Amino acid sequence: MDDEGSNNQEHKALLRKPFPPRRCHKDGVIVRAVQPSSHGSLIAAPAAQTTTSQPPLARHASPARGPPLHPPGQRLWYASSTSPHTPTRPRAEEDSPLLRDWLLRRVALQLLHPSTSRVSCTDIAGRLFSTTPRRCNDVTLTIDGKEVTVPAGTALIQACEKAGANVPRFCYHDRLAIAGNCRMCLVEIERAPKPIASCAQPVMPGQKVFTNTEKVHKAREGVMEFLLSNHPLDCPICDQGGECDLQDQSMRYGSDRSRFNEIAGKRAVSNKEFGPIVKTSMNRCIQCTRCVRFANDVAGVEDLGTSGRGNDLQIGMYIEKSLNSEMSGNIIDLCPVGALTSKPYQYNARPWELKKTESIDALDAVGSNIRVDSRGVQVMRIQPKLNDDVNEEWINDKTRYAYDGLRVQRLTTPLVREGDRFVPATWEHALETINHGLAKSGAKGDEIKAIAGHLADTESLVALKDFVNRLGSENTTLDVTNPDAPIASGVDVRSNYLFNTGIPNVEEADAILLIGTNPRHEAAIINTRFRKMWLRNGANFGVIGEDFPSTFEYESVGKSAADVEKFLKGDAGKGFAKTFAEAKKPLIVVGSAVTEGKDAAAVLKTVSEFVLSKADKFLTPEWNGFSTLQRAASRAAAYDIGFQPSAESSKTSPKFVYLLNADEIDPSSIPENAFVVYQGHHGDVGAQYADVCLPGAAYTEKAVTWVNTEGRTQLGRTAVPPPGASREDWKIIRALSEVVGSPLPYDDVYQLRDRMWDVSPTLVRHDEVDAPSPETLRAGLEALAKADAPSPSNEAFRKPIQDFYRTDPISRASVTMANCSKAFAGGQSPTPENEAREDDKRAAQEDAAKRASA
Ligand code: SF4
Ligand code: FES
Numbered sequence: 001m002d003d004e005g006s007n008n009q010e011h012k013a014l015l016r017k018p019f020p021p022r023r024c025h026k027d028g029v030i031v032r033a034v035q036p037s038s039h040g041s042l043i044a045a046p047a048a049q050t051t052t053s054q055p056p057l058a059r060h061a062s063p064a065r066g067p068p069l070h071p072p073g074q075r076l077w078y079a080s081s082t083s084p085h086t087p088t089r090p091r092a093e094e095d096s097p098l099l100r101d102w103l104l105r106r107v108a109l110q111l112l113h114p115s116t117s118r119v120s121c122t123d124i125a126g127r128l129f130s131t132t133p134r135r136c137n138d139v140t141l142t143i144d145g146k147e148v149t150v151p152a153g154t155a156l157i158q159a160c161e162k163a164g165a166n167v168p169r170f171c172y173h174d175r176l177a178i179a180g181n182c183r184m185c186l187v188e189i190e191r192a193p194k195p196i197a198s199c200a201q202p203v204m205p206g207q208k209v210f211t212n213t214e215k216v217h218k219a220r221e222g223v224m225e226f227l228l229s230n231h232p233l234d235c236p237i238c239d240q241g242g243e244c245d246l247q248d249q250s251m252r253y254g255s256d257r258s259r260f261n262e263i264a265g266k267r268a269v270s271n272k273e274f275g276p277i278v279k280t281s282m283n284r285c286i287q288c289t290r291c292v293r294f295a296n297d298v299a300g301v302e303d304l305g306t307s308g309r310g311n312d313l314q315i316g317m318y319i320e321k322s323l324n325s326e327m328s329g330n331i332i333d334l335c336p337v338g339a340l341t342s343k344p345y346q347y348n349a350r351p352w353e354l355k356k357t358e359s360i361d362a363l364d365a366v367g368s369n370i371r372v373d374s375r376g377v378q379v380m381r382i383q384p385k386l387n388d389d390v391n392e393e394w395i396n397d398k399t400r401y402a403y404d405g406l407r408v409q410r411l412t413t414p415l416v417r418e419g420d421r422f423v424p425a426t427w428e429h430a431l432e433t434i435n436h437g438l439a440k441s442g443a444k445g446d447e448i449k450a451i452a453g454h455l456a457d458t459e460s461l462v463a464l465k466d467f468v469n470r471l472g473s474e475n476t477t478l479d480v481t482n483p484d485a486p487i488a489s490g491v492d493v494r495s496n497y498l499f500n501t502g503i504p505n506v507e508e509a510d511a512i513l514l515i516g517t518n519p520r521h522e523a524a525i526i527n528t529r530f531r532k533m534w535l536r537n538g539a540n541f542g543v544i545g546e547d548f549p550s551t552f553e554y555e556s557v558g559k560s561a562a563d564v565e566k567f568l569k570g571d572a573g574k575g576f577a578k579t580f581a582e583a584k585k586p587l588i589v590v591g592s593a594v595t596e597g598k599d600a601a602a603v604l605k606t607v608s609e610f611v612l613s614k615a616d617k618f619l620t621p622e623w624n625g626f627s628t629l630q631r632a633a634s635r636a637a638a639y640d641i642g643f644q645p646s647a648e649s650s651k652t653s654p655k656f657v658y659l660l661n662a663d664e665i666d667p668s669s670i671p672e673n674a675f676v677v678y679q680g681h682h683g684d685v686g687a688q689y690a691d692v693c694l695p696g697a698a699y700t701e702k703a704v705t706w707v708n709t710e711g712r713t714q715l716g717r718t719a720v721p722p723p724g725a726s727r728e729d730w731k732i733i734r735a736l737s738e739v740v741g742s743p744l745p746y747d748d749v750y751q752l753r754d755r756m757w758d759v760s761p762t763l764v765r766h767d768e769v770d771a772p773s774p775e776t777l778r779a780g781l782e783a784l785a786k787a788d789a790p791s792p793s794n795e796a797f798r799k800p801i802q803d804f805y806r807t808d809p810i811s812r813a814s815v816t817m818a819n820c821s822k823a824f825a826g827g828q829s830p831t832p833e834n835e836a837r838e839d840d841k842r843a844a845q846e847d848a849a850k851r852a853s854a
Contacts, residue, residue, distance in 0.1 A: 019310065041491040056183035103125035141207040142675065146810040156198035156209065157185050168220065168249045170227075170336045171288035172199035175392060177297060179289050182227070184249065186219040187211045195219040200705030217253070224253040229260040230267040230311075231337070232283045239279075242351040246443050268525070269314055275322030276819035277329055277397060278340050285339035291331040298394065300531045300551025301325040315339075324824050326524045326804055329400040333383065333393075340835065342381065344816045345402055348378045349373075357719035358385050360706045361399045362455055363808060364850070365592075365630040366503070366525045367394045367708030372403075372700050379403045379700050379720055388506050389769075396524035398804065398811055403700070405814030409682050411695035412724025422693065427725065431739040434692050437675035438740060441655040448473040449654035451669075452485065452643055453662035453686070454632035454808055456706035457716075458727035458763055460696075461638055463744060464660050465698050465735050470742045475649035478598040478638055479662040483669050484650040488600030490787075491639045493780030494762075495772035496604075497595065498636060499526075499710040500624040501587055502769060507533050508623070511540045511576070511583035514558075515564055515603065516797035517591025518548040521804040522631040527551060540583075542567075542576035545797035561599035561606075561792030568610040585623050586614075591834065592630045593800035601789035610782035619774040619781075626777065630709040631800060633699075634661070640760045659686040660729070661696070663809050679732055681722075694736075695726035698810060702728045703749070705756070705763060712769045713762060750827035 021832040039184035066748040140149045143163035150159045155178065161168045170182035180200030186196045195216055198209075210216065228250065233242050269282040287306070292315060295304040301324060305316045309592075323331075331342050340763035354373040361368040361382075371383045382403050384395040414430030415422035425433070438448070449466045452461055465476050477483040489496040501509070506529050519527040527550075533539035541554035542565050555576040557567050572581035580586055588611065594603050611618045611626045618625035630636055638644075657676045659665065663684040670676060670689050678690035681698040701722040707713050722728070727735075730752060737744045746752040762770055772780075805821040806812045 031783050036644075046345050052457065082371075090685060132580075137206045139203045141203050141205065143207060143209045144211055150203055152203070154203050154337045156187065156196070156201040156203055156207075159203050160187065160198055160209065164324055167198055167211055168245075168253070169199060170245060170249075170286060173290055173293075174335060175298070176290060176327065176334075179293065182286060182288050183223045184220060184227075186216060186223065188213050188216050201270075219254065220253045222372060225258055225260070227257065228254060228284050229258055229262070230283075231286065231303055232266070232678075234284075234338075238281075238284070238338035239341040239346055240284075244338060245336035250712075258819060259413040267311060270534060273318050273320060273322065274340075275324070275328070275823050276816060277343055277401060278323060278332060279343040279346055281339055281341070282315065283339075284337045285315055286337055287315065288336060289315070290334040290336070291315060291340060294331050294334055295323065295325065295328075297325040297535065298528050299325040299330070301328075302526075305508045307740040322823050323562050326396050326398070326520065327394060327528065329397045330384070333418070336537070340450060342401075344404060345381045351374055351703065354380055355719070357717050359700065359719060360714045360716040361395065362457075362633040362706060362716070363398050363811060364396075364523055365633055365635060365709040366391065366523050367633070367706055367712060368399055368525055370395060370399060374700075374720045377720050377723065390501075390708070391525045392528075393433060394525060394528060398807070398817065400526075401816040401820070402811040402814045404812040404816055405682075405812065406698050406700060408815075409684070409809075409813040410698075410723055410726070411681060411687070411693055412726055413695060414725065415690075415693040417691045425692075427727075427735070430692050430694060431736055434675075434677050434736060435739050436816065437677075437691055438656050441673075441675040443654070443656035443675070445472045446649035446652040447655040448644075448654075448658070449475040449477070449649075449656070450658045450660065451479055451662040451665060452634060452638055452660045453479045453664060453680070455680075455810075456632055456634040456638070456700065456728060457659040457699070458634075458637040458641075458713075458756065459704050459752055460660060460733060461634065462641055462759060462763075463642055463730040463733040463737075463746075464640060464658065465643055466744055466755070466792065467737045467742070468658070470737070470744070471740070473649065474646040475654065476643045476650060477645045477650070478635070478643065479659075479664040481593075481666070482596065482598065483666070485598075485643060486647065486650070487595075487639065487644045488604055488787075489595050490780075490783060491642045491644055493624075493776065493783060494640065494711060495624070495696055495777045496780040496784060497628050497630070497639045498772075499589075499627040499629055500772055500777065501627045502624075502771065503529065505624075506530065506587065507537070509533060509539055509583075509585050509587040509625075510537065511580045512542070512587045512589060513567075513576075513580060514541065514545070514554070515588065515590045515607070516545040516594035516597075517589060517629050518546070518550075518799050518801065519589070519629065520548060520550060521799070523629055524804075526629070533719075540576055540579045542580060545594075546799045548799065560794045560795040561594075561603050561797075564603050564795045565606045565792050567608055585625065586605075586617055587625045587627065588618075590626075590628045591797070591800070592628065592632070592635065594797060595628055597797070599792055599795070599797075601787060602792035602824050604784045605787060605789040606792065608781040612778065612781050615774075615778065619777050624772065624777060626781065628709075633706055633708075636709060636711055637705070637763065640707060640711075640763060641819040642758075659690065665689075679729060680809065681726065682813055684809035684812065694732050695722075695724065696729040696732060697722035697726055701726075704728070704730075705753075707763065710769055711762065713764070713766050715766050 043104050086578055087263050137152045138149050138151045140147060141159060143160055144165050146163045148159055148163045150162060157167050157169065157172055167187060169184045169185045171179045173187060178200055180197050183197055185198045188193035188210040189196050235247060270283065272280045274280055289306060292304045292306060295301045306313055306315055308314050332342050353375055357372045359370055359372050361370045369385040369387040371385045372379055373381045373383065382400050384391060384393050386393045413424045414427055415431050416425045416430055448468055448471050450464050468476055503526055519530055533553040541552055543554045544558040544567060547556060558564065567577065572578050588607055590603065590607060594600060604852045653671055655674050657670055657674050659676065659678045661680045664688045665686060667689065676690045677692050677694065678686045679694040679696050680686060681696050699716055700719045703718045704716050705713060706716055734744050746755055753764050801807055803821050803825040805817040805825055811817045
């Protein structure tokens with residue numbers, strides 16, 4: 001009784017105490033404390049600070065910039081206001097040296113930069129801890145009688161996984177900060193009075209953990225009872241049905257009756273409007289805050305948060321608005337229940353009806369790994385596939401939702417121009433027409449020109465180049481701004497046009513200079529890694545080029561090619577210039593628009609000279625600090641096979657033009673009287689100039705090779721057959737070569753890949769990146785530095801992508817992308833004509849869907 005009384009008094013005294021700062025612990029040492037800012041977000045604060053206020057809208061686990069918080073495989077610890085297991089303050093002897101160090105640095109920094117208003121406690125705290133790399137010991141513990149050894153600081157749930165024990169979870173996610181909200185991951189620890197949330201508990205040496213006892217089972221049943229007490233029973237109409245974590249876990253821990261009887265009825269929460277992609281049904285929300293943590297940490301859209309406490313806790317925004325992020329679709333995957341589902345996919349299919357095909361995305365040059373879910377001949381949805389070296393488990397919204405563009409505006413049969421209209425034709429007729437057109441045009445040698453576009457696959461690029469070469473022409477080019485200019489980076493040394501650093505390695509960089517590129521639109525997946533670096537490692541960014549709404553802070557250090565020279569050769573006395581000069585692993589990323597523009601040679605020359613002069617930092621066996629960021633899926637492969645015009649051929653005016661998926665062409669590059677063939681899957685821009693259109697297959701309809709911006713070769717697979725009479729692209733070119741009387745020497749894809757091996761072995765070495773050696777990098781850069789280049793101009797670099805949602809024929813045909821463009825990118829205004837056009841598209845889409853299901 002006495003004990004109980006004193007416990008109560010202690011409890012009351014605790015309640016009267018000021019609300020403690022939220023702390024991030026790891027291995028018993030504070031790595032950063034998190035406190036609410038005045039505007040409601042959580043910012044990192046020095047460990048000594050305390051706060052007495054609670055934020056009206058707490059963004060759970062929204063980390064501000066900070067140190068490298070955990071080695072791979074370990075978790076960043078976040079205390080949640082709702083977690084009764086908030087980690088305790090570390091011992092004073094561990095804490096005080098860090099605090100003293102922080103205070104000394106803060107005083108020094110303020111003396112050095114009295115006017116630097118941008119330097120915040122957050123920045124100082126970030127620098128403080130990132131300068132002391134943490135030593136990581138191993139910890140051995142026993143889980144269900146099985147001994148496992150994991151690095152210190154590992155979450156218990158990860159150790160359980162390693163021991164083969166399955167622990168249910170809702171809020172915990174491998175790639176997000178820890179919240180400890182749901183309590184579903186309870187386990188029993190020897191001598192602990194109560195079950196412990198294993199995701200919010202770091203491993204301890206000698207611990208004995210039990211994951212499958214009667215007590216654990218009962219505790220999880222209790223949690224499930226709480227969760228289900230307010231969860232609507234609408235599984236039959238919920239889109240998450242069949243792939244719902246709550247549904248799955250309730251099969252094991254749920255009961256058909258509850259001890260709760262809410263007098264006022266079940267909790268009701270109004271739905272939110274998150275835009276054209278995410279459909280909300282907030283009654284189903286179990287407040288795991290995965291969506292909040294993703295939006296804040298990964299997507300960099302710090303709008304989403306929680307408001308209210310306990311039963312009134314709600315997910316939402318201060319001001320109701322759409323979730324403006326190119327990564328927003330990922331919160332649908334993360335939501336463990338049906339609170340966030342996909343609007344375009346709603347009520348369309350059930351997961352068990354779908355055929356799942358693993359493939360590669362072709363709508364940018366990252367080569368994200370995807371899973372294409374199809375039913376019959378239709379792609380029903382696209383999901384990410386895990387690949388830690390490329391896209392982790394995220395994909396951008398264009399990759400995920402442009403698939404409805406695959407159903408409309410397709411070329412399904414060959415078309416031959418008659419007067420001012422196209423008439424459908426058989427393959428034989430179309431190929432014969434091209435043969436006659438070629439003969440009639442009188443094109444000889446370089447007068448035959450091939451132009452390849454963004455979505456051309458490697459097999460068709462090799463076949464087209466071989467075909468054109470067999471006809472005596474070297475006139476092959478790409479649909480870039482200056483198609484007839486030689487490629488400034490050259491095609492002889494791979495490292496001159498690839499992202500040499502490698503996608504996962506960018507996270508090691510400490511200062512990054514972006515030249516003429518907006519990674520958020522050109523490579524959204526790589527941009528999430530940039531945000532991660534900025535947030536966790538305190539990396540600094542400088543940008544030369546047009547400003548863009550980034551998900552990290554950067555300093556604008558110029559706009560044009562002349563500014564590149566000024567920055568690299570200029571004074572490195574302050575700001576980003578100083579940080580860049582002092583960086584241990586600096587990185588220069590040159591945008592593809594720059595390498596294709598008129599200042600390309602000048603910029604590459606300046607950058608090469610600079611990198612060579614700092615070779616000890618940029619070109620070491622461990623670090624490649626010079627990269628080019630491509631934005632088109634076909635580009636790296638096209639350069640690999642030398643798909644560029646020779647100096648002679650580029651001066652020749654073509655009489656016969658072959659457009660392979662070329663939809664970004666400048667019409668002035670096609671002479672009026674030339675005979676034009678367009679091969680592609682959509683009747684997009686290129687088709688307007690054609691005399692004959694040949695229907696090809698889209699990326700989900702063929703098994704072909706893609707080379708991404710870092711030079712990684714990956715194999716896409718056929719998820720659905722090409723519609724109508726359309727065919728795989730390399731087969732079309734092979735058939736045409738036969739009709740023209742110059743047959744290509746391969747009859748199947750294996751023979752074609754043998755030919756690709758001859759051209760470049762990297763094209764058939766799948767899922768590998770041949771990292772260039774420092775010697776190769778140096779040789780390539782020396783060639784660029786020696787090249788003749790005009791003086792750099794003062795013309796500002798322009799962003800190559802103005803509207804992220806409409807960059808290629810597939811996304812331009814997509815209704816979902818049109819809606820996103822309208823909502824976020826200032827795309828087509830909703831005029832009656834546009835609306836009518838979209839209604840038509842939607843009707844066509846529905847028709848196609850009906851036909852397919854029939
Ligand atoms: S909406 Fe989904 S992901 Fe977000 S907190 Fe609720 S249950 Fe979790
Ligand atoms: S509390 Fe551990 S998974 Fe939610």
